[in-house]
Amino acid sequence: MGEERKPHRKKFRFISHDLQEYFSDLLFQTKIHQKPAYVYFLFEHKSYHDYYTALQLLRYMVEIWEIKRDNKEENKLPIIMPIVLYHGDTDWYAGTSFHHLLEGYKDFPPNLQKYVPDYEFFLYDVSGYKDENVQLNVFLRIILMVFRDIRKKDIHAVVNTIYQAVDYLRQLQDQARATAYLKTLFYYIFRVQRHLTKKQFYDIIDHIGNTYQEGSELTMTLAEIFRNEGKEEGRAEGIANTTIRLITKFVAPPSEDIKKKIHEQEISTLEAIIDHIDELETIEDVKQYLK
Numbered sequence: 001m002g003e004e005r006k007p008h009r010k011k012f013r014f015i016s017h018d019l020q021e022y023f024s025d026l027l028f029q030t031k032i033h034q035k036p037a038y039v040y041f042l043f044e045h046k047s048y049h050d051y052y053t054a055l056q057l058l059r060y061m062v063e064i065w066e067i068k069r070d071n072k073e074e075n076k077l078p079i080i081m082p083i084v085l086y087h088g089d090t091d092w093y094a095g096t097s098f099h100h101l102l103e104g105y106k107d108f109p110p111n112l113q114k115y116v117p118d119y120e121f122f123l124y125d126v127s128g129y130k131d132e133n134v135q136l137n138v139f140l141r142i143i144l145m146v147f148r149d150i151r152k153k154d155i156h157a158v159v160n161t162i163y164q165a166v167d168y169l170r171q172l173q174d175q176a177r178a179t180a181y182l183k184t185l186f187y188y189i190f191r192v193q194r195h196l197t198k199k200q201f202y203d204i205i206d207h208i209g210n211t212y213q214e215g216s217e218l219t220m221t222l223a224e225i226f227r228n229e230g231k232e233e234g235r236a237e238g239i240a241n242t243t244i245r246l247i248t249k250f251v252a253p254p255s256e257d258i259k260k261k262i263h264e265q266e267i268s269t270l271e272a273i274i275d276h277i278d279e280l281e282t283i284e285d286v287k288q289y290l291k
Contacts, residue, residue: 032079037080038081060082097120098117105118142185182208247262
């Protein structure tokens with residue numbers, strides 16, 4: 001790609017309404033043909049076929065561009081390459097181009113299609129990733145490995161993957177960066193994997209304390225992350241119950257399957273449903289918010 005330097009991670013988050021609440025995405029800054037550019041990874045575990053993924057990505061990219069626009073020192077917008085990681089049981093069939101969402105686009109004459117916004121994102125199925133693929137850099141190997149395994153029902157396999165990811169990070173020469181990546185990894189694990197026991201979490205933290213130079217300081221930080229995520233989970237449970245009550249009152253009684261999905265949502269999603277409860281008329285409207 002004519003890349004001049006290795007990509008480095010930016011701290012922006014675009015999944016939630018306040019841009020930085022969760023670690024479901026990563027934005028890397030790089031250079032392509034000596035020009036500033038970004039690579040945007042969407043890590044939302046597309047285990048189902050989200051028909052509106054292209055629209056979702058477009059919104060995130062616009063938010064990135066708006067941030068750059070507000071920087072008065074820049075008068076050009078950077079290139080953004082969107083990448084979606086998918087780990088479903090079947091082949092992806094929802095399309096990877098924005099025009100798939102547009103009614104009648106294919107019937108438009110080519111000389112009119114050029115006036116309609118369109119783009120395509122890169123889709124990677126992590127289920128096909130093999131651990132022995134050593135050609136990838138360490139962090140990308142960790143990303144693919146964790147996203148492939150994190151929701152497995154076999155908890156022992158999940159734990160082994162986490163230990164392997166921790167050991168991979170030790171291979172980085174820049175241990176300050178490794179520590180930052182490790183914290184990011186744990187935020188994500190605590191957010192997504194709800195079936196690991198408290199003992200398993202603390203066993204992993206102890207392993208990190210015994211193998212990293214930062215030792216005790218790092219374990220205290222990770223333990224604090226674990227405690228905070230526990231509090232956040234309790235808050236999410238309360239908001240989920242409130243959301244179900246409001247849907248029952250103003251829309252219709254949700255099925256048990258819908259209730260289960262509501263309890264699996266991020267707080268930002270639940271708050272969005274609550275904020276727009278007066279606009280929802282059917283359960284199908286509610287489903288549009290559920291990931």
